[in-house]
Amino acid sequence: MSATLVTKVTNNVKLTPAGPRIESTAELKRLANRVRIEIIKMIGAAASGHPGGSLSEVELLAALYFRVLRHDPSNPTWRERDRFILSKGHGCPALYAILAEAGYIDPALLPTLRKLGSPLQGHPDKRMLPALEASTGSLGQGISVGIGMALAARLDKLDYHTFVMVGDGEIQEGQNWEAAMFAPYHKLQNLTVIVDCNRQQLDGFTKDILAVDPLPAKFSSFGWNAVEIDGHNFDEVIPALENARANSSGKPTAIIAHTVKGKGVSFMENNPKWHGVAPKPEEVAAAVKELESAK
Amino acid sequence: MATTPTRPKFELKMGPATREAYGQALVELGTKNPNLVVLDADLAKSTFSAKFQEKFPERFFTCGIAEANMVSISSGLALCGKLTFASSFAVFLCDKGYDQMRTCVAYPRVNAKFCGSHGGISIGEDGPSQQSVEDIALMCALDGFTVLVPSDEFCARALVHRMAEHNGPVYMRTGRAKAPIIYSAQDSFEIGKAKVHGDGRDVAIVACGLEVGYALQAQAQLEEEGIRARVIDMHTIKPLDEAAIAKAASECGAIVSAEEHLLDGGLGAHVAQAVAKSRPVPMEFVAIQDTYAESGTPDQLMEKYGLTAPYIVKAVRSVLKRKS
Ligand SMILES: Cc1ncc(C[n+]2csc(CCOP(=O)(O)OP(=O)(O)O)c2C)c(N)n1
Numbered sequence: 001m002s003a004t005l006v007t008k009v010t011n012n013v014k015l016t017p018a019g020p021r022i023e024s025t026a027e028l029k030r031l032a033n034r035v036r037i038e039i040i041k042m043i044g045a046a047a048s049g050h051p052g053g054s055l056s057e058v059e060l061l062a063a064l065y066f067r068v069l070r071h072d073p074s075n076p077t078w079r080e081r082d083r084f085i086l087s088k089g090h091g092c093p094a095l096y097a098i099l100a101e102a103g104y105i106d107p108a109l110l111p112t113l114r115k116l117g118s119p120l121q122g123h124p125d126k127r128m129l130p131a132l133e134a135s136t137g138s139l140g141q142g143i144s145v146g147i148g149m150a151l152a153a154r155l156d157k158l159d160y161h162t163f164v165m166v167g168d169g170e171i172q173e174g175q176n177w178e179a180a181m182f183a184p185y186h187k188l189q190n191l192t193v194i195v196d197c198n199r200q201q202l203d204g205f206t207k208d209i210l211a212v213d214p215l216p217a218k219f220s221s222f223g224w225n226a227v228e229i230d231g232h233n234f235d236e237v238i239p240a241l242e243n244a245r246a247n248s249s250g251k252p253t254a255i256i257a258h259t260v261k262g263k264g265v266s267f268m269e270n271n272p273k274w275h276g277v278a279p280k281p282e283e284v285a286a287a288v289k290e291l292e293s294a295k
Numbered sequence: 296m297a298t299t300p301t302r303p304k305f306e307l308k309m310g311p312a313t314r315e316a317y318g319q320a321l322v323e324l325g326t327k328n329p330n331l332v333v334l335d336a337d338l339a340k341s342t343f344s345a346k347f348q349e350k351f352p353e354r355f356f357t358c359g360i361a362e363a364n365m366v367s368i369s370s371g372l373a374l375c376g377k378l379t380f381a382s383s384f385a386v387f388l389c390d391k392g393y394d395q396m397r398t399c400v401a402y403p404r405v406n407a408k409f410c411g412s413h414g415g416i417s418i419g420e421d422g423p424s425q426q427s428v429e430d431i432a433l434m435c436a437l438d439g440f441t442v443l444v445p446s447d448e449f450c451a452r453a454l455v456h457r458m459a460e461h462n463g464p465v466y467m468r469t470g471r472a473k474a475p476i477i478y479s480a481q482d483s484f485e486i487g488k489a490k491v492h493g494d495g496r497d498v499a500i501v502a503c504g505l506e507v508g509y510a511l512q513a514q515a516q517l518e519e520e521g522i523r524a525r526v527i528d529m530h531t532i533k534p535l536d537e538a539a540i541a542k543a544a545s546e547c548g549a550i551v552s553a554e555e556h557l558l559d560g561g562l563g564a565h566v567a568q569a570v571a572k573s574r575p576v577p578m579e580f581v582a583i584q585d586t587y588a589e590s591g592t593p594d595q596l597m598e599k600y601g602l603t604a605p606y607i608v609k610a611v612r613s614v615l616k617r618k619s
Contacts, residue, residue: 127402127403141363144364148373156376
């Protein structure tokens, strides 16, 4: 980690040796709001993308990148960095906006989302953006990749932590449960899965397609520490992630984060239409206006 | 190849299966390279990765019967700098792990290595559910993958070492059945460089895996009839040695391909593409037709599905009729 980091301060972000940090919850909330505005503008400009599941992730990602992860935006390939994998790859607009806030990518790139030649591909593409830990887009594989990273940390005697975010619809994929069996058996306490449990998937509400409840009981019966939190409340999100990072129980952690799909934009909240539909220019304007007035 | 002028009878001596050579090579590599990690999906005794497990249990992970998970875990390990070799039966590794090979390995260009044992129908009695007849087509369709099909133990062992040195994803198919001894420990092998046996100019037989042994038998029989064939051991299907193919096409004017794989998307298809690009000449294809096989002894199956030396000889005769 480069020593120069400590002196750089942008956007009220303090760059500490442990990574960029925002101490104040009020400031984190303002950041989350800016990220939501970016998500709407990016997807609007691209005229395609997934607003609902991007908006539901924002506080979780903000807490990770500005409070919990040990990372260095000036050195994305730092060997001892914590890893984060967005297994629900379609939620990448939120991740791109967070990476811009953290200094990994130039914010001027955000409007190039999904455009030819842009590093901000429709789903995370590691080839184009080295700050990404994995390429995703085919759902159900991120926990397994995270297991590989957690095993490598153990073999190399490094103490980085690996976080993986999955969707509650995504968890229907069988490979997740292969991974869910593997991680506790190998006592991977350096692995945390965050379920962005927004109760919806592509075709509608998860309960109407293939109910996945009760997720905490499912994970704990497989041998995980399972906790449930309000995924939009920093006072719950930050301690849950910090506890997972510091976990020495010998078990991996599953954080079931209850979230609202489309969070922050009233006409998108809890309406399955907004899974994979871009807002039109007038809808972008209305959403941005609502988010700006919430500042 | 001991031949006498009066009776050019060609006998192949059988050696160990290529899967055994894989296990042996992993142990050699593991001794040299502490960064090597090996994974298997409850078939370690069959793929011979168990050889590595015995020696280096702390660097061996058995994933249980969960091939998809294993392929993605390999990706995570490799992304953190580990040199990974993961194995299972070819049919389960490639077919069940295919999306994972694509999303977690090929597309992000991850340096992970895979070995599918029990390739082809020569596994015998277990029958079609265990017989991979499509792995070459599948793995060649993954961007950036190198695809290897060694013909004997020496070729397999050397190529496992080349896999480890190569930067990029590699798939190797090994076999269950004993393989004829074609080479010796002195022979060297390079990825993408075919081994050419003989300089016959009447026809070229391009083969991989067990078919190389049958091709050499066919070569000897054709010689008795006055037909001079060269045999090309195409142990690397991708990237294909296009120079060897172009040379064979222009010097021989006719080509027969031979493989223990479906006609669609296998060695023959790739050779035909190279021939069409360089110097179009007539071709015949010895391969499994559009079908799954059945239970039987390896020899019975190779015979019934048209993969033994007499079928190669027949294909040569018919391609020669079309030669201008
Ligand atoms: C293997 C696979 N199948 C189908 C899809 C298409 N798809 C994209 S998003 C999605 C729904 C995901 O739902 P969930 O995981 O709950 O995500 P969220 O609701 O947070 O957007 C589907 C089916 C895919 N990307 N991958």
